[in-house]
Amino acid sequence: MPLHLRKATLADEGAVSRICLLTGDAGKSAEHLFKKPEMPGLVYAVPYLHLDSAWRYVLVETDDAGVEKDVVGYVVGSSNCRAFEADAEKNWWPPLRPRYPKPEDADRDAYTGAELYYLDFIANPALTGQEVLDVYPAFLHINILPPHQGKGWGTKMIRQAALQVQADGEKGLWVGIDSRNDNGRQFYKAIGFEKMESKEGEYYGLDIKKFLDSGRGA
Incomplete structure (x- = not known):
């Protein structure tokens, strides 16, 4: 079926949350890691549909009539x-904290490592290192369901993000990856992302002009 990109709306929340779960374990499904499957999306995807400081696009499958x-x-x-x-x-975080409280130390054994990570994050969200933001203050998260990967749509989506960030007056953007996600790392490097210096985590930055001038994703 044909695919196209459009701006996301609040009506896309369920689908976006589901995609985040199905790609949430270093690019693979994280369904087995959560009793509450909405947790990954609440941190890494759904907030962007709600907050004015964010932008958002979705990749949509249509039938032959365009529906x-x-x-x-x-x-x-x-x-x-x-x-x-x-x-x-x-x-965003204040309304979530009563619903997803950080467990007491004595209760932490009842949760998986992934659940503890997200509960800890909701309680005390990690801030991005200033050494990363000194290079590029703009960033993205991208996920595509496996049947639609490897067909050029990831690059097209990066191009849409680059155009958005350029229109907002920035010269580049960055992405953080799970160090176990070899496929993601290879994808980003192949389209022009370069490793960034960081005190924590693994980050890659993209020079927008260089990327757009390359014609990738056009």
């Missing part, structure tokens, strides 16, 4: 990471 059938991917982010972090701290 939308399913959302099969998304690219979300912000052109100002610090503004997004502040927006989320004011408007």
Whole structure:
């Protein structure tokens, strides 16, 4: 079926959350890691549909008549990471904390490592290192369901993100990856992302002009 990109809306929340879960274990399904399957999306995908400091696009499958059938991917982010972090701290995390409380030390054995990571994050969201933001303040998250990977749509989605960030006045953007995600690393490097210096985590940056001038994803 044909695919196309469009701006995401709040009506896409369920699909975006599901895609985040199905790609949430270093690119593979994380369904087996969570009793509450919405948890990955609440951290890495759904906030971008709600917050004014973010932008958001979805990859949609349509039938031959152009009628939308399913959302099969998304690219979300912000052109100002610090503004997004502040927006989320004011408007996103506070309502979640009573619903997903950080467990007491004596109760932590009842949770998987993945669940503990997300509960800890909701309680105390990690801030991006300033050494990364000093290079590029803009960033993205991208995920596509496996049947639609390897067909050029990831590059097209990166191009849409690059155009958005360029329109917002920035010269580049970055992405953070799970160090176990070899396929993701290879993809980013192949389209022009370069390793960034970071005190924590693995980050890759993209020079927008160089990427757009290459014609990739056009």
